[in-house]
Amino acid sequence: MIRRSCVECGLPFPIQEKGFLYIYSQPLLVESFRSFSFPFIQKDNTILFPYEEKETLKKIIDSLLRLKIKNLFAYTGQKKDKIVQPMISIETLYERIKTEPIVDFIAKGNLVSHFQPIVQLQDFSIYGYESLLRSSDTNIQINPGELFQVAQQTGLHSLLDQRARETAVKSRVNKIGSGVKSFINFLPSTIYNPKFCLQHTFSIVEKYNVEPEDLVFEVVETEKITDVNFLVDIFNTYKESGMKVALDDVGAGYATLEMLKKLSPDYVKVDRQFISYCDQNVEKQSFLQEVMNIAKGMGIKILGEGIERKEELDYCRSIDMDLAQGYYIGKPQAEPVNKIFVI
Known part of the structure; x- marks a missing residue:
């Protein structure tokens, strides 16, 4: 699990239309x-390449990339006298130029959350919603997966993750009542110091007057967890602020049952691969029973996703699973549904 620094939560510096490519001299x-x-x-310690258009910069x-020089850092600017921007790796700079429209959207685009309902299996009442990132502009069709992929390639993972968390908290205001949970994805690799990095999230919760216990922060499936103790620190920091935590995709490789015991989350979400046709598969039924x-x-609530x-719904209900979500129950929508009608 790669830990990052504060600079990666900041807005990316603009790629100048013309100017100089600054390279730190080695x-x-x-x-x-x-x-x-x-x-x-x-x-001095800098090499400057002048350019008149972005195509020349590319x-x-x-x-430079063809030279395969290790640890080559750069930025673009218009002044020849001093460095005015933080330098980033030449590889990252190249990716930012290639994907500039998406990078700009990550930094300044209008984001909203859509709501996928989560129900209590005993009576199908609404327990909460998973907040899923979307663009507020219907003319901009950017897949959330593509956003996070570009963010990873361009060193903007921390910024996007921070914006996504803020969007999820803000989006529930005047839409979701007190006592109903919001399940919000987060990327532990974007956090290098839980008590410091999560202060932004906690300030947003306070700003919008959201009850901390109504928020459930869950580790998303793309994370490869290698430092379990560090993730325990993150979970504890959320819990100390009155919020809940969830381990996503239990059973999908990294989120093992052993890790479940170490992390002791408030919720576990069972991976889709163990839910699909679980009514017909003895091995899946055995795994679900073990979970x-x-x-x-441990007093942990279990949620079957997908x-x-x-x-599948009937089987999960028959073994007393607590919660469920998936397209059979309800798809993500711009406005949260108030009731679920299950046939």
């Missing part, structure tokens, strides 16, 4: 550039 680096077809200026960076035994013994068939 020993013998200048000699590597002698064969370049692009002119450059050496100034070509310069592409040529149930451990979680129930339910798409009545038979």
